[in-house]
Amino acid sequence: GRDQKTTIGQDQTLDVTRDRFTNVGRHYRLEVTDRRHEYSHTNHDLEVGGHYTQKVQGKVLVEAGESALIHTRNLTLTGSESVVIQGPGGKITIGSGGVTIDSPSIKLNGPVAVSTGAVSQIKTLESAAREGTPLVDICSACGDGA
Incomplete structure (x- = not known):
């Protein structure tokens, strides 16, 4: 015949002493309503000719x-x-508040470019450093600070 359907009332055990090959011409579907456990004593290989998707409700x-x-x-x-x-x-955390690098030491190899988005502030700081001018005007009412 063309189709086969087998219903087993409770448990089934299959022991194969050597190799087992299964060839399915179209679709293969396995549905397990409780726990599924697979164990390979040596290697486990999986090759997919197209895309591979996993969806997990938990961890x-x-x-x-x-x-x-x-x-x-x-x-x-x-x-x-x-x-x-x-x-x-250490660790790198990327969250809604930004990027945090937590490490006893941080080593950057190569050129580093810093962009804050505040171009006018950078130009003011560069100008003050070049000209030797203070970053904040000294308040005359504050005295000499002594």
């Missing part, structure tokens, strides 16, 4: 004993509240 935890590598042309990390990159020497 996602990835633990790797040696290293975790992501290789792609473009990588986007998005957090609706914050994104934290943490290592043994």
